[in-house]
Amino acid sequence: MSSTDELPPLVDTHAHLEDERFRGEVSAVVERARAAGLVRVVVVGTGPEDSLACLQRARSEPLLAPAVGLHPTHLNGLPPEAFDRIAELAQDPLVVAIGETGLDDYWKEVPLEVQIQSLRRHLALSRQTGKAIILHCRDAATPLMAELRADFQANGPLRGVLHSFCGDAAQAEDALAMGLHLSFSGMITQKGNQPLRDLAAGIPRDRLLVETDSPYLAPRPHRGQRNEPAFVVHTCQTLAECHGITLADMARVTTENARRLFGL
Numbered sequence: 001m002s003s004t005d006e007l008p009p010l011v012d013t014h015a016h017l018e019d020e021r022f023r024g025e026v027s028a029v030v031e032r033a034r035a036a037g038l039v040r041v042v043v044v045g046t047g048p049e050d051s052l053a054c055l056q057r058a059r060s061e062p063l064l065a066p067a068v069g070l071h072p073t074h075l076n077g078l079p080p081e082a083f084d085r086i087a088e089l090a091q092d093p094l095v096v097a098i099g100e101t102g103l104d105d106y107w108k109e110v111p112l113e114v115q116i117q118s119l120r121r122h123l124a125l126s127r128q129t130g131k132a133i134i135l136h137c138r139d140a141a142t143p144l145m146a147e148l149r150a151d152f153q154a155n156g157p158l159r160g161v162l163h164s165f166c167g168d169a170a171q172a173e174d175a176l177a178m179g180l181h182l183s184f185s186g187m188i189t190q191k192g193n194q195p196l197r198d199l200a201a202g203i204p205r206d207r208l209l210v211e212t213d214s215p216y217l218a219p220r221p222h223r224g225q226r227n228e229p230a231f232v233v234h235t236c237q238t239l240a241e242c243h244g245i246t247l248a249d250m251a252r253v254t255t256e257n258a259r260r261l262f263g264l
C-alpha cells in the first residue's frame, strides 16, 4: 500500500494552472497534488488561449480535467470569433465543463451587458453539450441570479456550480433550488469568515464541492502564498468541521459530487 492509498481522495474543482505564476512548475505542482491525495484537478480556462492550453495539458496529464470558457473580466479585446473557438473546444470529449463564465461588477472594466451576453452563450453551450457550467460571481449576485433564473424557467434545472461561493443564504437557497452546486474555496478557512462557515454548515452535503481557485485564495495555513491544488485539503477539513464529520468522509462526499457533476 502506497502512502497515498491512506489519504482520502480529493478533487480540486477549480484551479488556474495556466496562470503565469505556475510557469515551468506545473509538473511539480501536479506531483504535489497527487502526493496530497488528489485524484482530479479541474483546470479552468479564462480565454481562448488558456482554454486550449488546459485541454492540451490534460491530453498528457490524466490528473487534469479541463474546462473551457471566457472569464467575465477577460472579455475586452477578444477577437469576435473567441466564443466560437470555445464552442469548438467544448466538443472535445476530454473537456468536462464550460467556464468560467459569470458576472463581475467589482472590476467594472467590462460592461455588465457584455458579460451577460457572454454568460448566455456559455449557458446555451452547457445545455447543448450536457457539460456542467462553472460560474463566477463577484458583486453581481442580483443580476447573475436573475439570468440563471430566466434560464432555469425556460430550460429547466441547471447543471453547474457557483464557484468559490461567498454569497448569502438567499443566494445559496436560490442556487440550490435551481439544481446548482456550491463550491467552497480557501475563503472559508479564514478567521473572519465565520458567517460563511455557518452558511456552509446548512448546505445539503450532496451539493458541496471544494476548490482552491489556484493561484488565488490560499487557505489559512498558507495565507499570502501562491495557492496550489494540494492545499485543497485545508478547505475540505474546514468544511468537514462545519458539517461535524471527518475529513475522510467530507473528502469522499465532495469527490463523489465532483465525479457526478463533471463526469470524472
Ligand SMILES: [Zn+2]
Pocket: 014, 016, 044, 100, 213
Ligand atoms: Zn477562477
